[in-house]
Amino acid sequence: MSMQSHLAELEKKHQALEQEINDCLTHPAVDDLRIVELKRKKLLVKDEIERLRHNGHVSVH
Helix, strand or coil: CCHHHHHHHHHHHHHHHHHHHHHHHCCCCCCHHHHHHHHHHHHHHHHHHHHHHHHHCCCCC
């Protein structure tokens, strides 16, 4: 898998986590721990994206 395609997959995963968090926030019955876990995963994905961009000097735009 090329770095570009790996970054694209990570960005899709980041966006999917963002959507899932937003969906959870609209349902008050959702466990707060679930939201915290999703936010943690989202941050880890973001950190990985930034690390790859920094190390590979990749511009996605």
